[in-house]
Amino acid sequence: MKKILLFCFIIYSQIGLSQNPNDCSNAILLCGDTDLGITPSGIGTDEFALPGNPTPICYDFRADQVWFRVEIETTGIFSFVLTPDTAQADYDFAVFGPVNDCNNLGAAIRCSSTNPSAAGVTGDTGLNDLETDVNEGPGQLGNGFLQELTVNAGEVYYIIVGLAIGQGGFSLSTSGSADLPPSPTANPVADQDVCDDFGLQDGFREFDFTPLDVDILLGQTGVSVTYHESLNDANIGVNALTFPYANTSNPQEIFVRAIRNDSDCTDYTEFIITVDDTTVVTDADPVIICSENATESFDFETIIDVLVPNSANFNVTYHLTEADAENDLNSQGSSFTATLVEETYFIKVIDPTGLSCEYVISAPLFVANPPAIATPQDLFLCDDDFDGFLNLTLSDQNMEVLNGLDPTLHQVQFYSSSIDRTGNQNALGTSITTTQNPQRIYVRVTENRTSCFEDVAYSITVRPRPVLGVQDDIIVCIDPVAPTRVSVASGFDFYEWSTSEMGANLNAIDIDQPGDYTVTVTNNFGCESSLTITALPSDIATLDDIITEDFRNGDNTAQFIVSGPGEYEFSVDNGPFQNSNFFSGLYKGFHRVRIRDKNGCGTLTQQFVVLDYQRFFTPNGDGFHDYWTFDGLSRFPDAIIYIYDRHGKLLHQMAPEGVGWDGTFVNNPLPSSTYWFTLQIPNKPLVKGFFALKR
Structure with missing residues (x-):
């Protein structure tokens, strides 16, 4: 009969290296027709550092590994198959023997390290009757299997298995005609459902499992039985339970180890212990009676079906103390008086059929007054939008x-x-x-x-909040003659301006400076709204420059460059005002420009001159055009004018502030002809031209 043995070695480091099967000295003994599952963990002691243990030729076995000990009972054939839990996980193995101990293993008589993925085979490996090779690998060499062993009674062999690539555990099955030490049988036993001890009734109590030995062994002799809290402890044979034993959880699994007294061959089984019915609630939620009174009567019969499902099937009694309930003494009626102080009453529940465990329910009871709160005042709030x-x-x-x-x-x-x-x-x-x-x-x-x-x-x-109509920006002169009035709608209860002026009827104020003026208005509900009125600045213009185009024979032009915060319009020589600052068709001489702020903040008046000369003059003494002149030249006292005849002879130098040239040279009248002039004004281009003298 094959035995399925599940091993887990993750916690061995907690119990000492002497128990770790990744050491040869702690190898797992293979017994009977073994079929086991295991997950190697750790590399253990380096046995191949000993002089009597040369490293196997196919693999150095310095990874997660496990050792097995094979004791031959009868002469015959020994073989095995190792199957990884994860497809194509690369498990390698080596076999040593026959040997006496782990310090003198000698050279491996079988060694396999074929890589399943590289060789294109499954991850299965082992010894069988089809192979003739005794070594294979590493890499793609081989198919994972080697020649089986011919063994003799009394011989001992060791097998090391190492996980070279991949993860997960493996299962191992032995076969062949040679017998291994017989395994005991740990026969299964029924799960143990028991009732709690009276007292706390917390689902924990003491046990003695030794009476179960008879059912586990079923007549086997030379076999010992121990009980353990974990499968690890059972596998290794440590931390056996002593009795009386108190369970640590409810329900709880108990693991049984059966081991032959003449070998290390073992078998395992398990069972579950359950104390009482885990669905039974023995600590009831407090019964709270919300009342304005200090005492109230309460009948537990009204909620007994909640506390005890199908309560009609049980014998239910009510008690003042837990001791009375446990001992079935001093039974009370189901009604009790609740007070403001919490009191606990006890309900005993007995199954008359005896199929269920009896138990006691703790049921707290008290009166609670409603919270003493206040009714808030009604809210009267101002709208926000x-x-x-x-x-x-x-x-x-x-x-x-x-x-x-x-x-x-x-x-x-x-x-x-x-x-x-x-x-x-x-x-x-x-x-x-x-x-x-x-x-x-x-x-x-x-x-x-x-x-x-x-x-x-x-x-x-x-x-509602006060509604204030949006207002356009207004204009305020920088140096006003009179203040400007700012106002909002009347009829509200109170006005407060950002100027600190306030009052019940102050819906308007006078201002004399530009800026933002905010008024906060309060209505009869006490709700407020605010409005900001922007007063933009305006002022009389500053004339920055006059750009004239002179000497255009009556079509002279002038452009007035101004600055200032206002909007301006222009007039020349009392003509109509225009938005454009450009004027044409101006004759020579003096003119007067008026620049007016459209917002009424003042008018700038200034004289300017257009330079031009007469195209002819008639010095005949009739009082008309008797002199050749430059109107407006008096504005340029440093100007120099020279007059020449057609041959370039200098005839006269004319002063800017004089009456003009009378057409003579050395007091002698010159004849009718064309004459030339040059005009030099500092910082201006030289002007040249000609004019006619007519007699």
Whole structure:
């Protein structure tokens, strides 16, 4: 019969290296027709560092590994198959023997390190009757299997298995005609369902499992039985339970180890212990009676089916003390008087059929008064955006509602209707937007410990804010002759300006400076609105430059470059005002420009000159055009004018402030002809031209 043995070696480091099967000295003994599963962990002691243990030629075995000991009972053939849990995990092995101990293993008589993936084979490996080679690998050499062993009774062999590549455990099955030491049989036993000891009734009690030995062995001799809390402990044979033993969890699995007294051959089984029915609740939630009274009567019969499902099938009694309940003494009626002080009563439950364990339920009972809260005052709030509704934080009312109660011990919830509050549904969040005006808010305060509650309600009325019409910007002169009036709608209760002026009727103020002027208006509800009126600056213009184009024979031009905060219009020689600062068709001589601020902040008047000369003159003494002149040249006292005849002879040097040239040379009249001139004004281009003298 094959035995399935499951081993786990993850915790060996906690119990000492002497117990670790990755050491040769602690090799697992293969017994009978073994079929086991195992996950190697750790490399253990380096046996191949000993002089009598040369490293196998196919692999150095310095990875997760496990050792097995094979004791031959009868002469014959020994073979095995190793199958990885994970496909193509690369498990390598080596066989040594026959040997006496782990210090003198000698050279490996079988060694396999074929890589399944490289060789294109499965991860299975071992010894069988089909192969003739005794070594293979590494890499793609071989198929994973080697020639089986011919063995003699009394010989001992060692097998090392190492995980070269991959992960996961493996299963190992032995076969062949040679017999291995016989295994014991750990026969299964039924799970143990027992009742709790009276006392705490906490699902824990003491056990003695030794009476189970008979059922586990079923007549086997020379076999010992131990009980363990974990499969690891059972596999290794450590930490055997001593009796009486108290369970550590409920339910709990117990592992049984059966080991032959004449060898290390073992077998394992397990069973589960359960103390009482894990669905039974013996510590009932407190029964809390929410009442304004100090005492109330309560009948446990009203909730017995909640505490004891199908209570009609049980014998139920009520007691004042736990000792009375456990000992079935001093039974009481089911009704008790609850007070403001918590009292615990005890309910004994007995199954008359004896199939279920009897138990005692602890049932606390007390009266809790509703929380003493306050009704908050109705809220009258000002609208924030003129729509009649408001965003507000309901939790701002918590402190007023709680009336001094600890907010960490109470829950405050808000509802939009009494129906929602009664049904404890659709609770509002801490922040809401009102949906009607006025709106009623329903409040419930619940004490966290008792779930007792008290209800109140209050109203929220959203009052309108003053409506102020938006105003366009106004203009204020920088140096005004008179102040400018700023005003908003009248009829409100109070006005406060950013100038610190305020009053019940002060809807208008006078200003004399540009800037932003804010007024806050309060209506009869005490609600406020603010409006800012911007006063933009304006001022008389500053004339920065006059750009003239002269000497154009009556079509001279002038452009006036101005600066200032205002908007300006222009007039020349009392002509109509125009927006353009450019004028053409100007004759020579003096002119007057007027530059007016369109916002009424003043007019700038300034004289300017257009330079031009006469194209002819008639010095005949009739009083008309008797002199050749330059109008406006008096503005340039440093100007120099030279007059020449057609041959370039200098005839006259004319002063800017003089009356002009009378057409003579050395007091002798010159004849009618064309004459030339040059005009030099500092910092201006030289001007040349000609004119006619007519007699």
